[in-house]
Amino acid sequence: MQETQKEALVQKMHAEVGRLKTEVVRLKEVTKPVAPDDSIGRLSRMDNIVNNSVNTAALTKAESRLAGLEYLLRNIDDPDFGYCVECGEPIPHERLMAIPGVRLCIQCAE
Numbered sequence: 696m697q698e699t700q701k702e703a704l705v706q707k708m709h710a711e712v713g714r715l716k717t718e719v720v721r722l723k724e725v726t727k728p729v730a731p732d733d734s735i736g737r738l739s740r741m742d743n744i745v746n747n748s749v750n751t752a753a754l755t756k757a758e759s760r761l762a763g764l765e766y767l768l769r770n771i772d773d774p775d776f777g778y779c780v781e782c783g784e785p786i787p788h789e790r791l792m793a794i795p796g797v798r799l800c801i802q803c804a805e
C-alpha cells in the first residue's frame with residue numbers, strides 16, 4: 696500500500712472512530728434503564744422495551760466496530776494491514792476507504 700493511500704485511510708479511520716465514539720455515548724444514554732414511572736403508561740413502556748433492544752444491539756455493534764478500528768489503528772504498521780484475513784489477498788483501497796476497518800475482501804465477505 697502506498698504511503699499516501701495509507702495516510703488517507705488512517706484519517707478516514709480516525710474520523711470513523713470519532714463518529715462511533717459519539718454514537719456509543721448517545722446509545723448508552725438512550726439504553727439507560729428508565730425508572731418505572733406510571734405516568735409513562737403501559738404502551739409507551741412497551742415501546743421503550745422494544746426500542747431498547749434495538750438500541751442495545753446497535754450499541755454492541757458500534758462498540759465492537761470501535762474496538763476493531765482502534766486495534767487496527769494501533770497495528771497500522773502491521774505488514775498484514777490491508778490484506779484479507781480470510782484469503783490473504785490485498786483489499787482494494789476503494790473498499791478500505793468505503794468501509795473503514797474492513798478486514799475481508801469483497802469475495803470473502805459475500
Ligand SMILES: [Zn+2]
Nearest residue numbers: 779782800803
Ligand atoms: Zn478474501
